[in-house]
Amino acid sequence: MKRIAAALAAVAALSAQAQSAPFAIAIHGGAGNFTRADVPAETEKQRLAVLSDSLEAGRRILAAGGSSLDAVVAAVRILEDSPHFNAGRGSVFTAEGTNEMDASIMEGSHRRAGAVAGVTTVKNPITAARAVMEKSRHVMLSGRGADAFAKEQGLEIVDPSHFRTQERWDQLQRAKERAGTPLDHDAPKAGAGKKTSALAADEKYGTVGAVALDKSGNLAAATSTGGITNKRYGRVGDSPVIGAGTWAENESVAVSMTGTGEMILRSAT
Numbered sequence: 001m002k003r004i005a006a007a008l009a010a011v012a013a014l015s016a017q018a019q020s021a022p023f024a025i026a027i028h029g030g031a032g033n034f035t036r037a038d039v040p041a042e043t044e045k046q047r048l049a050v051l052s053d054s055l056e057a058g059r060r061i062l063a064a065g066g067s068s069l070d071a072v073v074a075a076v077r078i079l080e081d082s083p084h085f086n087a088g089r090g091s092v093f094t095a096e097g098t099n100e101m102d103a104s105i106m107e108g109s110h111r112r113a114g115a116v117a118g119v120t121t122v123k124n125p126i127t128a129a130r131a132v133m134e135k136s137r138h139v140m141l142s143g144r145g146a147d148a149f150a151k152e153q154g155l156e157i158v159d160p161s162h163f164r165t166q167e168r169w170d171q172l173q174r175a176k177e178r179a180g181t182p183l184d185h186d187a188p189k190a191g192a193g194k195k196t197s198a199l200a201a202d203e204k205y206g207t208v209g210a211v212a213l214d215k216s217g218n219l220a221a222a223t224s225t226g227g228i229t230n231k232r233y234g235r236v237g238d239s240p241v242i243g244a245g246t247w248a249e250n251e252s253v254a255v256s257m258t259g260t261g262e263m264i265l266r267s268a269t
Contacts, residue, residue, distance in 0.1 A: 021215035021216075021217075022213070022215070023062040023063065023212070023213055023214055023215050024062075024212065024213045025055065025058040025059055025062060025071055025072075025075065025210065025211070025212040025213075026210065026211050026212075027051065027054050027055050027058070027075050027076075027079070027208070027209065027210045028206070028207075028208065028209050028210075028256065028258055029047065029050075029051055029079060029084075029085050029206055029208055030085065030086060030206010030207050030208065030258050031206055031207075031258040031259045043084070046084060047084045047085075050078065050079065050082040050084055050085070051079075053078050054075045054076070054078040054079050054210070055075065057071075057074040057075055057077075057078055058071035058072065058074050058075035058210060058212055059071075061074055062212060062213075062214055062215070065214075065215055066214065067214050067216070067218065067220070068107070068108075068212035068213055068214040068218050068219055068220035068254075069105070069107050069130070069218075069220045071210070071212040071214065071220070072105065072210040072211065072212050072220045072221060072222035073105070073126055073127065073130055073222060075210040075212075075222075076103075076124075076126040076208055076209065076210050076222045076223075076224050077124050077126060077127065079208035079224070080123075080124050080125065080126060080208065080224055081124070083165045083167070083168075085206060085207075085208050086206050086207055086208070086225055086226045086227075087101065087103075087125070087207060087208045087224040087225050087226055088101065088123070088124060088125060088163070088224065088226075089162065089163060089165070090165060090168065090226065091163050091168070091225075091226025091227070092168050092171065092172070092226045092227060092228065092229040092231075093168055093169060093171070093172040093229060093230070094227075094230070094231050094232065094235075095172075095176075095230050095231065095232045096232075097169075097172065098120060098160065099120060099160060099163040099164070099226060100118045100119070100120060100226070100227060100231075100234070101116075101118070101119050101120070101122075101125045101163075101224070101225065101226050101227070102115070102116065102117045102118065102119075102125065102224070102225050102226075102227060102236060102237065102239045102240040102245075103115065103116055103119075103125035103126045103128065103129040103222070103223065103224040103225070103239065103240060104116075104129050104140075104222070104223050104239060104240045104241070104242060104245055104246040105126060105129045105130050105133060105220070105221070105222040105223075105246065106133075106220065106221050106222075106242060106246050106247060106248040106254075107133075107218065107219070107220045107248060108218055108219030108220060108221075108248040108249045108250040108251075108254060109218045109219075109250055111248070111249050112133050112134075113133055113139055113242045113246070114129045114130055114131065114132035114133025114134070114136075114138075114139060114140070115129050115132060115139060115140040115141075115240035115241070115242060115246075116128045116129050116132060116140070116141055116142065116146040116150070116240060117140060117141075117142040117143070117146065117236045117240045118142050118143045118146065118234055118236065119143075119146045119147050119150065120147060120160050120163075121147045121150075121151075121157050121158060121159070121160060122146075122147060122150040122151075122155055122156070122157060122158075123155070123156040123157065123158045123162065124155070124156065125224050126222050126224045127150075127155050127156075128141075128146060128149070128150040128153075128155055129222070129224075129240070131149070131150065131153045131155060132146075132149065135153055136149065139242060140240060140241075140242075142236070143234070163226075168229075171229055172229055172230060175229045175230040176230060206225075206258050207223065207224070207225035207226075207239055207257075207258040208223070208224050208225070208258075209221070209222060209223040209224065209246070209256025209257070209258060210222050210256060211248070211254040211255065211256050212254070213254070217250060218250060219248045219249065219250050219253070219254035220248050220254060221246045221247060221248040221254040221255055221256045222246065222256060223239045223240075223245045223246045223256040223257065223258075224239065225237065225239040225245075225258075227239075227261075228261070237261020237262065237264075237265070238257055238259075238261040238262075238264040238265050238269075239257070239258075239261065241265065243268075244257065244264055244265050244268070244269070245257045245261075245264070257269065
């Protein structure tokens with residue numbers, strides 16, 4: 001009986017320790033230096049609501065003792081399902097008028113990682129990145145192969161029209177008129193004393209990501225993006241590249257990057 005009592009006491013102590021163990025989560029909806037004057041009040045309200053839902057989805061998992069991996073996936077999926085961010089449903093258009101999405105994920109305990117690039121039919125690219133990590137011997141899959149793999153794994157597949165939003169389409173037309181590739185966070189600034197233009201404001205929809213620490217002390221990071229408007233030739237930025245767009249290791253840090261992909265890649269940020 002004493003041994004049973006001791007065992008029960010040990011279990012209770014571990015349970016109490018788990019309940020009080022620290023956990024943390026942070027999310028982002030893209031880089032950018034802009035003010036509230038750039039964004040209509042109703043749009044800001046809608047974006048903040050989605051960000052709040054994303055953060056809460058991850059927090060609930062962590063508070064219940066769930067894994068950091070599950071938390072970052074849950075958080076990013078909500079952002080991918082919103083047209084307000086440049087990932088999943090809100091992805092920007094390529095020069096050819098298609099949506100090509102990239103995503104990556106990494107867990108810090110064993111530094112396992114997975115990524116997809118240029119997917120066009122998987123509803124939540126972050127789930128495809130996780131499937132690559134957990135159900136294949138590879139780290140990154142791209143294009144039609146990545147879409148085929150996602151379908152084989154039973155992930156939700158949608159018609160490419162699912163990702164089409166009028167706002168993003170209009171943004172592509174403006175970019176073509178200027179023969180440029182406006183970045184989500186690098187819209188032109190107005191002169192002194194002037195408000196930034198509507199064009200500047202509507203280009204500030206960013207790559208999304210999440211990092212988390214669970215009660216077991218494990219870190220995880222996840223990043224998802226539609227890339228840059230008017231991109232060509234199957235362009236891939238930093239977001240699906242492990243060590244550039246995403247990194248996690250328990251001994252140091254978990255990171256989800258957003259910004260100018262080419263510069264992040266060149267500088268090994």
